[in-house]
Amino acid sequence: MTDPDVHVRNRYFAIVAARIGGSAGALLGLVLIARADATVPKVIGTALVLSALLMIAILPRALARRWRTPPGDE
Template identity: 40%
Template sequence: MADPDTRARNRFLALVMTRLGGAMLAIFGLLALNGKLAVPAALGWIALVAGVLAFLVVPLMMARRWRTPRG
């Protein structure tokens, strides 16, 4: 098993990368909806919703799963 500091660092990195990916996906969706990209508007909406969820909800779920159990 990995040492606790390494595990904590890796989990933090996973949370940060999840938020970064969600932000990038949401920006892609916004660009698609504004007509800056040649993709259908439906794809823009899907990307926007998925990006917002990945930015706001998924890291909370990950942190809850990794929380240290109480006593």
Template identity: 45%
Template sequence: MNDADRLARKRYYVMTGINLAGAAGAFLGLLIAGRAVTTPQQILGGALILTSLYIMAVVPRALAQRWKTPEQQ
């Protein structure tokens, strides 16, 4: 395995970790919103869900765009 393969594998794991963290955040938001007693707790849960979904949708794509080599552009 050469350096390019190691770098690609590391970047893949970073993007996968970001998606897993986003999924965990969305799950936590669902738990908070589902067990909410007051309106601020529901708002917090909803905001956490939306933020997590945004992170899952935007951050990996932004990293992939940033990491593109000049030959791929």
């Protein structure tokens, strides 16, 4: 592979890792909510789920926008 191809592949893997990390965080929060008896762990689990969903929604798009090829460099 050429050098630009390696960078493109690594950026793709970073975007996929952000999505997988967010999904794992949301699952962890759901498990925490389901197993908690007290209110504080349920609140923490809910915050974790919401922040993970926000991460899934925003981070991959922000990374793709940051790494977009400028016009004319194609």
